[in-house]
Amino acid sequence: MDFSWVNFINSLVLGLSIGSIWLIAALGLTIIYGTAGVINMAHGELIMLGAYSAYCLQAYFGVSFLLCIPLSFVIVAVIGLVIERVLIRYLYSRPLDTLLATWGVSLVLMQGVRMIFGSDPKYINMPAFLSSNIEMGVVSLSAFRLLIIAMTVALVVGFWWIFYRTNFGIKIRAVTQNKEMAASFGIDADRVYMYTFALGAGLAGLAGSLFAALSIVLPSMGSGYIVQSFLVVVTGGGSLIGSVAASALTGQIQSIFAYLFNDTFARFLLFVLIVIFLRFRPQGLFTSGAVRR
Structure with a gap:
């Protein structure tokens, strides 16, 4: 193939948008795992619930797509709180029991949605301005992908502020480092875990509402997204900064390989590189300085 700098630059920008999508999907998983040490196998189905929440709000209540995004966050956060x-x-x-239990929850959620809505695909209607392309010099990118990138930046900055600049963030970090010591200072670890799990579930719902606009909405759609989410979390080392770096890096690698070869082969090469990387650095890109107790 003939190399084109214009197409290559476009692929880099596309890789940034791909990494942003993966980061949004992985952000909730990162927060839940980083705080409570829970490997949430139902995370993909929470993403699916976010997609169906956006579909129902739009199809049955006439809510605009932009308003469906925060409402999906709230709906799935409440569901996560109940779970x-x-x-x-x-x-x-009991980490093994938690893994098996959340896997069971994922099956229940998937079959429940299938019984209610059926297995036929659903679709989300985006506003016309989000379906257009925006030209920035030689780079052409869809307005919706720019929205995803902007939302990702806002979410990362927002959660960095929550974790490192608020009283709630201090409680989260204290419980994460030493639950018993935090309790001696009057911090209710049970309540911190509850709010954190609900927050992570809400982020999954928000991601689902965005994914609903990118592809069709199906009861089984979460199974694909959870693989990408776990790859980002594991490669990043389970921390917020690690997930940001891993999503950006993997998104760029897949985009470049897809430009040079094709998307299927690009995913294969990406998975091979991740396996090789984890073989020599199993702790991921970044490791936490604190030890969970």
């Missing part, structure tokens, strides 16, 4: 209170709160000290 945490009913099930997860009893399993924090």
Whole structure:
């Protein structure tokens, strides 16, 4: 193939948008795992619930797509809060049981949605201005992907501020480092875990509302997104900064390989590189200086 700098630059910008999408999907998983150490196998289905929340709000209540995004966050956050209170709160000290329980929750959610909505695909209607392309010099990018990049930056900055500049963030970091010591200072670890799980679930719902506009909405759509989410979290080392770096790096690598070869082969090469990387650095790109107790 003939090399073109214009197409190559466009692929780099596209890789940034791909990385942003992966980061939004992984952000909730990163927060839940980083705080409570829970490997949430139902994260993909929470993303799916966000997509169906946006679909229902738009199809049955006539809500605009831009308003569906924050409402999907709220709806799935409430669902996550219920799951945490009913099930997860009893399993924090049993990681294997938590993994199996969340996997069971994922099956229940998937089959429940299939029984209610059926297996036929659903579609989200985006505003016309988000369906257009924006020219920035030699770079051409869809307005919707620019929206995703902007939202990703806002979310990362917002959660950095929450974790490092608020009283709630201090409580989260204290519970993460030493739950018993935090309790001695009057911090309710159970409440911190509850709010954190709901927050992570809400982020999954927000991601689902965005994914609903990129592709069709199906009960099984979450299974594909959870693989990418875990790859970002594991490669990044389970921290917020690690997930940001891993999503940007993997997005760029896949975009460049897709430009040079094709998308299927690009995914294969990306997975091979991640396996090789984790073989020599299993702790990921960044490691936390604190030890969970």
